Amino acid sequence: MSVHVSKINTSKDMNMDDNTYSKLIFSNPRTTTGALQSGAEQGEGFRRYRRAAVCLGLLGLVLLGVAAGLCIKYRTERDQILNRYTGLAEDLLANYSSLVKERDQLSSLRSMLEAKVTQLEKQFQEFNCRIFQSATEDTWNMSRKYCREKGGDLVMIKSKEKQTVLNEMRLNGWIGLSDESVEGKWTWVDTTTANQTFWDEGQPDNWGSVDEDCAVFHSKDDDPPLTWHDHKCSSKHLAICEKSAFQ
Ligand SMILES: [Ca+2]
Numbered sequence: 001m002s003v004h005v006s007k008i009n010t011s012k013d014m015n016m017d018d019n020t021y022s023k024l025i026f027s028n029p030r031t032t033t034g035a036l037q038s039g040a041e042q043g044e045g046f047r048r049y050r051r052a053a054v055c056l057g058l059l060g061l062v063l064l065g066v067a068a069g070l071c072i073k074y075r076t077e078r079d080q081i082l083n084r085y086t087g088l089a090e091d092l093l094a095n096y097s098s099l100v101k102e103r104d105q106l107s108s109l110r111s112m113l114e115a116k117v118t119q120l121e122k123q124f125q126e127f128n129c130r131i132f133q134s135a136t137e138d139t140w141n142m143s144r145k146y147c148r149e150k151g152g153d154l155v156m157i158k159s160k161e162k163q164t165v166l167n168e169m170r171l172n173g174w175i176g177l178s179d180e181s182v183e184g185k186w187t188w189v190d191t192t193t194a195n196q197t198f199w200d201e202g203q204p205d206n207w208g209s210v211d212e213d214c215a216v217f218h219s220k221d222d223d224p225p226l227t228w229h230d231h232k233c234s235s236k237h238l239a240i241c242e243k244s245a246f247q
């Protein structure tokens with residue numbers, strides 16, 4: 001009720017009956033009954049505030065729970081991503097190391113194959129010839145003349161492989177090696193020095209204090225076949241000749 005009477009003299013002054021006056025009296029908030037109503041309203045308000053506070057508290061707890069859940073979910077996903085990319089990086093590093101190792105192995109294999117090709121080319125050039133012998137024995141110089149007249153020369157042996165092949169052919173005779181120019185310096189007919197030699201045991205020996213300056217091939221069964229002997233160039237043997245297979 002919003003009616004407020006500040007000053008009342010008599011009911012008669014206000015020209016109203018007793019009932020009406022009584023209602024006005026009870027409707028005044030300053031009366032005892034009005035004070036009780038105000039306390040009840042305050043209690044209701046307090047309960048409303050408390051319910052609101054409880055609701056806000058619950059809402060805060062819910063929000064806190066949601067935030068905590070989101071935080072845990074974020075950390076979990078972050079850890080999963082980190083683990084996945086860490087594993088991926090480790091795999092890539094391992095693959096890279098494997099590729100580097102494989103590259104080095106292939107490089108080593110390539111070097112080995114290139115060396116083998118070079119060796120085979122050299123052997124092909126050495127064996128790219130045709131071996132033949134004279135029918136009669138003669139001196140070293142005459143035997144060389146025979147070979148040259150046939151388009152070749154006395155054979156030169158510059159590898160173990162060629163030495164083995166000639167030995168397996170069971171050849172015997174002059175080869176293109178001598179130390180006539182400088183005693184002890186054995187030189188091939190192409191004027192190169194003999195760096196790899198296959199002298200038989202005790203050879204060369206200038207046997208009998210005779211100057212032996214020309215080399216003879218005597219095939220034998222030893223391995224490696226050591227078949228060379230120095231002989232007098234004036235002695236007579238068959239000629240072992242060679243010439244290019246394309247001549
Ligand atoms: Ca000699």
Ligand SMILES: [Ca+2]
Pocket residue numbers: 203204205206207212229230231
């Ligand atoms: Ca000798």
